[in-house]
Amino acid sequence: xxxxxxxxxxxxALWVVTVRDSFMLLLPLTLLGVTATLLVNxxxxxxxxxxxxxxxxxxxxxxxQVMSASYGMFGLALAVxxxxxxxxxxAHDADSEAxxxxxxxxAALVNFVLWMSVTGGPAALSLGYHALLQGMLIGLATAELLxxxxxxxxxxxxxxxxxxxxxxxxxTVPVALLALLVLLAASLWAVLAPLLLDGLCGWxxxxxxxxxxxxxxxxxxxxxxxxxxxVGIPGNEILDQLSRSLFGVTSAAYLPEAxxxxxxxxxxxxxxxxxxxxxVLALLIEVREGPLRRLAMLxxxxxxxxxxxxxxxGLPLALNPLFLLPFLLVPLLLTLLAAAAVHGGLLVxxxxxxxxxxxxxxxxxxxxxxxxxxxxxxxxLLISTLIYLPFVRRAxxxxxxxxxxxxxxxxxxxxxxxxxxxxxxxxPGQAGLIARGLLATLSRDIGTPAVTLxxxxxxxxxxxxxxxxxxLRWRHARYGPVRADATVSLAEESGLIGRLxxxxxxxxxxxxxxxNQLGLGYIVMAINVSPLQLDAPELPLLxxxxxxxxxxxxxxxxxxxxxxxxxxxxxxVDRNLAAIVDMGVTLAMDDFGxxxxxxxxxxxxxxxAIKMDxxxxxxxxxxPISRDIIQTVAALGxxxxxxxxxxxxxxAAQRDALAALGCDVFQGYLYxxxxxxxxxxxxxxxxxxxxxxHFSLPR
Numbered sequence: 001x002x003x004x005x006x007x008x009x010x011x012x013a014l015w016v017v018t019v020r021d022s023f024m025l026l027l028p029l030t031l032l033g034v035t036a037t038l039l040v041n042x043x044x045x046x047x048x049x050x051x052x053x054x055x056x057x058x059x060x061x062x063x064x065q066v067m068s069a070s071y072g073m074f075g076l077a078l079a080v081x082x083x084x085x086x087x088x089x090x091a092h093d094a095d096s097e098a099x100x101x102x103x104x105x106x107a108a109l110v111n112f113v114l115w116m117s118v119t120g121g122p123a124a125l126s127l128g129y130h131a132l133l134q135g136m137l138i139g140l141a142t143a144e145l146l147x148x149x150x151x152x153x154x155x156x157x158x159x160x161x162x163x164x165x166x167x168x169x170x171x172t173v174p175v176a177l178l179a180l181l182v183l184l185a186a187s188l189w190a191v192l193a194p195l196l197l198d199g200l201c202g203w204x205x206x207x208x209x210x211x212x213x214x215x216x217x218x219x220x221x222x223x224x225x226x227x228x229x230x231v232g233i234p235g236n237e238i239l240d241q242l243s244r245s246l247f248g249v250t251s252a253a254y255l256p257e258a259x260x261x262x263x264x265x266x267x268x269x270x271x272x273x274x275x276x277x278x279x280v281l282a283l284l285i286e287v288r289e290g291p292l293r294r295l296a297m298l299x300x301x302x303x304x305x306x307x308x309x310x311x312x313x314g315l316p317l318a319l320n321p322l323f324l325l326p327f328l329l330v331p332l333l334l335t336l337l338a339a340a341a342v343h344g345g346l347l348v349x350x351x352x353x354x355x356x357x358x359x360x361x362x363x364x365x366x367x368x369x370x371x372x373x374x375x376x377x378x379x380x381l382l383i384s385t386l387i388y389l390p391f392v393r394r395a396x397x398x399x400x401x402x403x404x405x406x407x408x409x410x411x412x413x414x415x416x417x418x419x420x421x422x423x424x425x426x427x428p429g430q431a432g433l434i435a436r437g438l439l440a441t442l443s444r445d446i447g448t449p450a451v452t453l454x455x456x457x458x459x460x461x462x463x464x465x466x467x468x469x470x471x472l473r474w475r476h477a478r479y480g481p482v483r484a485d486a487t488v489s490l491a492e493e494s495g496l497i498g499r500l501x502x503x504x505x506x507x508x509x510x511x512x513x514x515x516n517q518l519g520l521g522y523i524v525m526a527i528n529v530s531p532l533q534l535d536a537p538e539l540p541l542l543x544x545x546x547x548x549x550x551x552x553x554x555x556x557x558x559x560x561x562x563x564x565x566x567x568x569x570x571x572x573v574d575r576n577l578a579a580i581v582d583m584g585v586t587l588a589m590d591d592f593g594x595x596x597x598x599x600x601x602x603x604x605x606x607x608x609a610i611k612m613d614x615x616x617x618x619x620x621x622x623x624p625i626s627r628d629i630i631q632t633v634a635a636l637g638x639x640x641x642x643x644x645x646x647x648x649x650x651x652a653a654q655r656d657a658l659a660a661l662g663c664d665v666f667q668g669y670l671y672x673x674x675x676x677x678x679x680x681x682x683x684x685x686x687x688x689x690x691x692x693x694h695f696s697l698p699r
Contacts (some may be wrong), residue, residue: 016280017475021138022081022085026074034307069608072128075127076128085143090147103168107179111142112134130584218268222264228329229274230317266364267337270377271304274330276308277379279385298310298314306356306359311412312404322391348373410430452473453470454680456471458470458524459665463671464688470508488530492530497532508557509557512525516551522689523556524555524586534561560611582604589611607663610644612630612633616629620657637662646667646668
């Protein structure tokens with residue numbers, strides 16, 4: 001039984017998520033409509049006059065046209081977006097071929113227009129906000145029914161025809177059958193809807209004596225309004241339609257026996273549906289960066305004029321269970337507070353009509369003709385902000401957790417072993433978005449304090465510090481430290497590696513020059529070079545300029561060639577490496593034994609040092625195969641008079657085992673973690689100069 005119930009619950013959750021995501025996808029349309037609505041409904045005659053002068057005589061008409069092109073198409077757009085997104089998710093969940101998106105969208109469009117045409121309604125409103133509920137339902141139904149119909153009517157593939165023609169033929173019958181079903185359902189609804197409306201009106205008349213009490217009337221109106229908004233239906237439009245038969249209110253003026261419209265508008269809804277001005281302030285207080293902060297900034301001005309669609313559909317408040325409680329509670333509490341103030345004699349509501357877009361404070365003063373109206377609004381704004389704050393805090397914490405998880409997933413995809421065969425910028429979904437954002441930020445951060453170098457000492461068999469490795473460090477403003485291998489992979493794919501590598505070379509040489517002034521000339525500075533940099537003809541010239549600028553001897557610098565990419569067989573690479581060796585700079589192969597063709601490089605290049613791959617050195621004490629590989633590589637190094645460096649040395653026992661196997665130099669946390677330049681200099685000075693330098697520095 002529980003399993004049977006779980007399936008409908010999971011499908012309902014899928015529908016909710018699809019509709020909520022569709023609202024967010026339509027945020028540009030919402031923003032366009034909000035802007036036009038604000039321009040059309042400015043409550044100040046002076047502002048309207050200024051707008052008319054600015055835009056000319058047709059400014060108001062142009063704004064109305066923008067509203068028609070955005071809000072006026074919202075229901076239709078929602079039906080199309082919901083159907084496409086749900087069809088794709090259903091096909092993914094069922095491990096079946098996704099339906100062509102163009103035909104899903106076409107079916108949703110046809111079904112929506114059919115439904116609205118048969119069920120009736122004002123032509124100008126049939127595609128927009130008044131049809132949000134219909135758009136949601138048509139979109140969901142189109143995706144749910146089109147997939148099984150397409151499966152049922154699927155024809156054998158014709159391998160001789162074009163794919164576009166094949167899909168068009170295959171989708172014709174399912175789209176037509178679904179349109180027929182929608183037509184039948186719409187015809188049935190057109191017959192049943194008047195009967196249901198008559199029943200509702202009869203029920204409302206039986207409640208009329210109870211609805212004369214404004215406490216119940218205000219509470220019912222607010223709750224109905226916001227429950228409708230929560231599912232994406234403009235509640236104020238429904239209340240306007242129901243007010244004539246249900247409430248008997250025909251004017252926006254104050255009526256003692258039905259005191260809901262002026263009271264709710266002025267005091268229950270500062271900022272629009274959900275009293276969202278308090279939500280905007282809570283977002284600005286609690287959220288320091290990210291999309292919620294940007295949305296709050298965008299929503300601040302519209303909310304001041306009681307236009308809340310950006311938050312309802314952009315946060316979104318609609319279909320978001322996290323905000324359901326404050327979304328209902330805040331306006332209800334503020335409305336009852338205002339009603340209590342009226343009954344307690346603290347507030348007098350005058351018989352005036354105030355446009356709904358009138359900003360807070362001004363609307364309170366116009367309704368009450370007293371300072372008490374604005375004071376009550378300020379009190380309500382404070383209450384709504386305090387109520388929304390913990391919910392905003394929870395929403396932001398959840399967003400940060402999801403963002404961190406997405407970031408880690410992206411980093412893992414970037415550094416995956418198979419990644420060189422996959423374009424990082426083409427990663428699907430959020431991973432690709434994060435990767436592109438990281439690259440854009442990295443490009444801006446090079447040369448700023450966000451990108452730095454750390455230095456990890458190297459020690460010989462006697463424990464004497466003989467060198468350091470310069471390690472790239474990048475601290476992203478939002479995500480914090482980014483793995484160096486991920487940073488390099490991003491730079492390699494985007495073509496940024498040349499600029500980044502030049503900065504690293506310049507910074508490391510400048511640091512070495514400062515250290516030489518402290519008496520650390522005997523320390524060898526190892527600098528990582530990407531294989532892609534070896535293809536650049538200007539690399540030897542760049543290295544020579546750095547040596548000359550900072551008065552460094554070539555033997556003070558060692559280039560470590562990392563195998564994040566395959567080293568090209570191009571002659572430019574051979575010439576570059578030969579020129580670098582000729583000038584006296586030594587070469588080291590990083591992660592030796594695990595790269596693309598490490599052994600071949602020893603024959604191709606004049607290598608001074610090889611660095612054992614960390615996956616081998618980490619488990620040298622426990623894995624006999626790793627010990628055999630290390631011993632073999634070390635023997636090769638000794639035979640070729642090549643220095644063997646062991647990375648990730650974290651214990652004395654591990655170091656002793658590696659030394660016994662033939663390693664010459666050790667690097668790892670046993671001696672020191674990577675250090676900033678000044679701290680590393682102090683460490684090296686404390687370690688002292690070796691009794692016999694590995695090389696002499698001619699001056």
